[in-house]
Amino acid sequence: MASNPELIEGVEGTTQCQMPSADAYVVHHITNLRMPKGADSMDPWVWHVDTMIVSALLGLFFLGFLYLAARRASAGVPGGLQNFVEMLVDFVDNSVKESFHGPRKFVAPLALTIFGLVFLWNLMDLVPVDYVPYALCEFFGVPYFRIVPSADINAPFGLSVTVLLLIIVYSIKGKGLGGFGKELFTHPFGKNPLLWIPNVLLNIVELIAKPVSLAMRLFGNLYAAELIFVLIALLPWWIQFIPGGAWAIFHILVVPLQAFIFMTLTIVYLSLAYEEH
Amino acid sequence: MLPSIWTLIGQAGTFLVFIFAVMKFVWPPLTQAMEERRQKIAEGLAHSEEAEHALERANAEAEELIRDARRKAGEIIEQASQRGNQLVEQAKEDAMGERDRQVAAAEAEIRQATNQAREALRERLAELAVAGANRVIEKEIDPQTHRAMLDKLAAEL
Numbered sequence: 384m385a386s387n388p389e390l391i392e393g394v395e396g397t398t399q400c401q402m403p404s405a406d407a408y409v410v411h412h413i414t415n416l417r418m419p420k421g422a423d424s425m426d427p428w429v430w431h432v433d434t435m436i437v438s439a440l441l442g443l444f445f446l447g448f449l450y451l452a453a454r455r456a457s458a459g460v461p462g463g464l465q466n467f468v469e470m471l472v473d474f475v476d477n478s479v480k481e482s483f484h485g486p487r488k489f490v491a492p493l494a495l496t497i498f499g500l501v502f503l504w505n506l507m508d509l510v511p512v513d514y515v516p517y518a519l520c521e522f523f524g525v526p527y528f529r530i531v532p533s534a535d536i537n538a539p540f541g542l543s544v545t546v547l548l549l550i551i552v553y554s555i556k557g558k559g560l561g562g563f564g565k566e567l568f569t570h571p572f573g574k575n576p577l578l579w580i581p582n583v584l585l586n587i588v589e590l591i592a593k594p595v596s597l598a599m600r601l602f603g604n605l606y607a608a609e610l611i612f613v614l615i616a617l618l619p620w621w622i623q624f625i626p627g628g629a630w631a632i633f634h635i636l637v638v639p640l641q642a643f644i645f646m647t648l649t650i651v652y653l654s655l656a657y658e659e660h
Numbered sequence: 661m662l663p664s665i666w667t668l669i670g671q672a673g674t675f676l677v678f679i680f681a682v683m684k685f686v687w688p689p690l691t692q693a694m695e696e697r698r699q700k701i702a703e704g705l706a707h708s709e710e711a712e713h714a715l716e717r718a719n720a721e722a723e724e725l726i727r728d729a730r731r732k733a734g735e736i737i738e739q740a741s742q743r744g745n746q747l748v749e750q751a752k753e754d755a756m757g758e759r760d761r762q763v764a765a766a767e768a769e770i771r772q773a774t775n776q777a778r779e780a781l782r783e784r785l786a787e788l789a790v791a792g793a794n795r796v797i798e799k800e801i802d803p804q805t806h807r808a809m810l811d812k813l814a815a816e817l
Contacts (some may be wrong), residue, residue, distance in 0.1 A: 401661040408662040460702040466694050509678060511671035513663040615674065616667050622671030635678075635686055635772025 400520035405617050412512060412613045413606075415535055431529075431537055441503040449499075471495070478647060483654040485557065490553040490653055493549070494646050497542065504533040505605055509634055512612045514566040533605040533641070536598065543594035546649050550593060550656045557657035593652050597645060602612035604641050608634065786814040 384491045402408040416433040423429070452468035461469055471642040475495045483490050484503070507530045519525040532538040554563045567586045608630070790810060 624673030627674025
């Protein structure tokens with residue numbers, strides 16, 4: 384993910400939307416639109432504007448979709464939209480019911496939000512890879528634009544850090560501050576004071592591993608998927624639909640599955656945090 | 661130079677394959693599941709409405725039955741009290757009749773006993789009269805000859 388501003392800035396200082404080589408093309412596709420301009424990709428204070436815009440738009444879409452369904456909801460026979468949303472809500476609620484045994488008032492909507500958002504993020508992978516960035520570049524001069532938020536590590540990681548915070552909140556909620564502290568110090572080896580430090584270290588590793596594995600799993604899947612779509616786009620145009628079509632069909636499985644896994648693991652982590660063990 | 665118009669067309673082909681697959685294999689089961697769910701809900705609602713109606717009907721019927729039963733019970737009680745009155749009346753009448761009859765029988769007996777006693781007295785008196793007369797006239801009176809006279813005397817007593 385090296386930053387290559389020289390690839391994009393033409394000699395006359397105008398934005399060049401077509402890449403001279405396959406290398407540059409692929410690199411262009413995996414470079415986010417950054418603020419401030421030209422910042423290093425490893426700089427922690429850089430903003431990935433494209434990821435933020437796309438996920439905000441998708442979030443708004445999801446909210447609006449649910450709001451519309453909720454506003455039109457009736458107790459009678461559900462129409463198309465309500466029926467679909469009810470199915471979705473039922474499905475998520477059942478998933479939560481199966482693994483989380485505390486109060487579901489917050490956890491079920493959280494799970495629905497995670498599922499819907501990650502699903503829409505992943506779905507962006509199916510939009511033909513060049514369309515949005517090329518159009519934005521050609522008509523608005525936007526040099527880079529990645530439209531798959533889950534293929535940018537920051538988005539999944541942001542979500543999973545939120546989950547980590549919720550894990551801590553639910554640990555305290557379920558076991559009390561004392562119970563949680565006691566568990567940190569006495570699990571898993573025992574309550575001998577000599578073991579306190581190893582216990583704490585192991586627990587911290589365990590805690591950190593949860594959001595990292597959540598984020599990495601989603602990011603890895605979608606990043607690889609996006610890259611493969613980019614590579615397929617390098618093939619001759621008349622053959623692209625065969626591997627591209629196959630990969631896209633495979634996505635019918637990947638897109639909801641990754642969203643489901645993210646949601647289910649979140650529920651499981653929260654349930655583990657909430658219950659005494 | 662990438663992307664070219666050809667890569668854009670190639671990607672459109674990929675997207676078309678995807679759309680086709682969704683249309684063919686994802687959409688039908690999804691819409692079918694939704695339709696089934698909708699139908700199930702519609703049926704459930706219809707059933708519940710029907711059940712409500714049935715309950716209403718049953719309630720009305722039950723009320724009708726209760727009203728009927730109450731009315732019948734009233735009738736029966738009425739009849740029973742009438743019959744009871746009749747029975748009491750009858751018993752009273754029977755008792756009166758019995759009393760009258762017994763009184764009459766007793767009166768008859770008394771009368772008979774009186775008559776008998778009177779008869780016996782009369783006979784005894786006749787004998788006494790004859791005996792007295794015998795003593796007075798110290799001469800036996802022939803009972804055969806004075807019989808008629810004595811009987812007449814006794815009847816007059």
